[in-house]
Amino acid sequence: MLDHSCQVQRHALRERGDDCYETPEVAVPPLLRVEPLLQQPRHIWECACGRRGNIVNVLRANGHRVLATDLVDYGAPITPPAYYRIDFLLEYKLPDGVEIVLTNPPFKLCEQFIAHALTLCPRVIMLARLALLESERRCRILEGCGLAGVWVFRKRLPMMHRDGWEGRKANSGMAFAWFVWDRSHTGPTTIERISWER
Numbered sequence: 001m002l003d004h005s006c007q008v009q010r011h012a013l014r015e016r017g018d019d020c021y022e023t024p025e026v027a028v029p030p031l032l033r034v035e036p037l038l039q040q041p042r043h044i045w046e047c048a049c050g051r052r053g054n055i056v057n058v059l060r061a062n063g064h065r066v067l068a069t070d071l072v073d074y075g076a077p078i079t080p081p082a083y084y085r086i087d088f089l090l091e092y093k094l095p096d097g098v099e100i101v102l103t104n105p106p107f108k109l110c111e112q113f114i115a116h117a118l119t120l121c122p123r124v125i126m127l128a129r130l131a132l133l134e135s136e137r138r139c140r141i142l143e144g145c146g147l148a149g150v151w152v153f154r155k156r157l158p159m160m161h162r163d164g165w166e167g168r169k170a171n172s173g174m175a176f177a178w179f180v181w182d183r184s185h186t187g188p189t190t191i192e193r194i195s196w197e198r
Contacts, residue, residue: 022050023104023127024158026196028058031178034151034194037123041065043097045121047088048105048113050074055104055127056082067095088113094120103127114141114179122146122183130175148185151178154193 051074073084104127105113117124
């Protein structure tokens, strides 16, 4: 008999809609503490900012200039405002001054977001499931393309519930990490553990 308690539970694609699972704000400060690319103010494009702009808000509070965009217009209370109805996968020019693309991409489009970001920008940072490291089909985004670091959360992040979820709240059953690409990076990928708790 299978023990379903150890399996990752997912909602059907039709239930997930636009795949808006807001990033817990606690996921961002540990990245800022350890990632060399973010040790000084940068111009960052957060291309899947969602309704609340949790990543955007933390980055801006720490001195970074952030262009916030999303495909869906949530009418979000992000200040300065976000730009909606922008399909990142159809953008073929990096906005002026942007140095880093940093986001928590929609789960169903994670690999496409990474591959596209890597064509646009020399520095890319994505929050993704640790399982991204698996699979032969992901070689093009994981090998020989500047994957400099993987910052793995030693404790599971608080659950990211889909936008509008009214059901039971639970802890996350998935392991997440920040993946960092830098075109100038050569050599092995550094994998280190970080904590979202002080």
